[in-house]
Amino acid sequence: MSMRVxxxxxxxxxxxxxxxxxxxxxxxxxxxxxxxxxxIFAAGAGxxxxxxxxxxxxxxxxxxxxxxxxxxxxxxxxxxxLDPDIVLAWRANNATRQLAPTxxxxxxxxxxxxxxxxxxxxxxxxxxGMLFGTTAAAAPAAAALAQNIAALRxxxxxRTPVSVVIEISEPPLYVIAGDPVLEDMLRSCGATNIFSxxxxxxxxxxxxxxxxxxxxALIVPFQDEAAVxxxxxxxxxxxxxxxxxxxxxxxxxxxxxxxxPRLVDxxxxxxxxxxxxxxxxxxxxxxxxxxx
Numbered sequence: 001m002s003m004r005v006x007x008x009x010x011x012x013x014x015x016x017x018x019x020x021x022x023x024x025x026x027x028x029x030x031x032x033x034x035x036x037x038x039x040i041f042a043a044g045a046g047x048x049x050x051x052x053x054x055x056x057x058x059x060x061x062x063x064x065x066x067x068x069x070x071x072x073x074x075x076x077x078x079x080x081x082l083d084p085d086i087v088l089a090w091r092a093n094n095a096t097r098q099l100a101p102t103x104x105x106x107x108x109x110x111x112x113x114x115x116x117x118x119x120x121x122x123x124x125x126x127x128x129g130m131l132f133g134t135t136a137a138a139a140p141a142a143a144a145l146a147q148n149i150a151a152l153r154x155x156x157x158x159r160t161p162v163s164v165v166i167e168i169s170e171p172p173l174y175v176i177a178g179d180p181v182l183e184d185m186l187r188s189c190g191a192t193n194i195f196s197x198x199x200x201x202x203x204x205x206x207x208x209x210x211x212x213x214x215x216x217a218l219i220v221p222f223q224d225e226a227a228v229x230x231x232x233x234x235x236x237x238x239x240x241x242x243x244x245x246x247x248x249x250x251x252x253x254x255x256x257x258x259x260x261p262r263l264v265d266x267x268x269x270x271x272x273x274x275x276x277x278x279x280x281x282x283x284x285x286x287x288x289x290x291x292x
Contacts, residue, residue: 025133026086026109030079032071033090036113037062038260039121040088043128044137051082058254058262071095076102086131088113115259116180118188118267122146125261145264152188156271159190162278165215166193166256167231168202173210177203181259189271190278191217207238217242217277219270221253245280249273 028050031037037056040049046061053071056062068078074095079087080102086109089096096110103110113128115121122142129138164186166176176182177198186193194213195203218240220231228250235243242248251270255262 026131028082028084028086029132030068030082030084030087031056032068032074032088032096033113034058034254035115035258035260036088036090037065038258038262039113039124040128040132042138042141042261043125043132044134044141045128045132048132050084051079069095074099079103080106084108086111090114117184118149118181118264119146119184120181121259121261121264122149141261145261148264148268149188152267152271156190156275157188159275160278160282162189162191162217162274162281163194163213163215164191164217164219164274165195165210165213166219168221168257170231170234173205173207174202175205175210177201181263182256185263185267185270188267189274191270191274210235211238211240215240215242216281217247217249217274219249219251219256221256222250223252224250247277247280249277 027048029040029045029048030051031040031049032053034053034056037049037052038058040046041059041062046059049062049065051066051068052062053069053074054067055070056065056067066078066082068082069075071090072093072095076099079099087099087103089110089112091112091114100110113124115124122145125138125142125145126135129135129142166182168174168176175195176193177195177200179201183193183196194210194215195205218231218235220228222228222231228248231250232243232246232248235248249270251266252262255266
């Protein structure tokens, strides 16, 4: 798909979002999740972020933005002190439910940004552009991401599937399960999640369940080589063939677990690494057949 076509689609989506958004562009936003801050900046509207949460640290300009809580606990007083006209949250939780009456009384809009696929990320950038009147910057940024996503799918999605497990932490062992955005990322790479049958986004798992399901590769939220090597040793000692073969992929945790623009770049890195493992598995299969 050409950039011209993507831009045309972006313009149409922006027009539809304009009808749905209602009201004039907003001037002062509180972003209650790090990925929302990243989406707003990607839409060229970073100057409109009046407040955010503790872990919101990207882009670097976000580090100087006032904090109103940690996302799970939000200070209504701190929010009101920043005089926002819109508050954007990831999903309804205890913090937003407690905050909602205060915002309603103050006539401050509460809205949500919860991408459920890679495609939702450029769509959300467009939406932020409409909310803050920066569509001139948001539309090409969204189109570029959409083009990258389409290119990944065209290149990798139909290749021989590679099964993976995405480890979150250990001990105790937590893994990604039915998280819709990460599931879509894996599909785009031609990969499958061995725990996708669990409906929750994340789940606690036993080492035995990982060994039983036998993934071809292990994805871990580390970029430090020593940390990745430590995970490989741990799973090698547990008897996981993927670890013993060196099929352990380390990725930046914030880029991996935040459904924001950087996840598309991380998907590109992951797809390339998975394809290397796919080729290694294919060579091993060919060698095994040759020995028969």
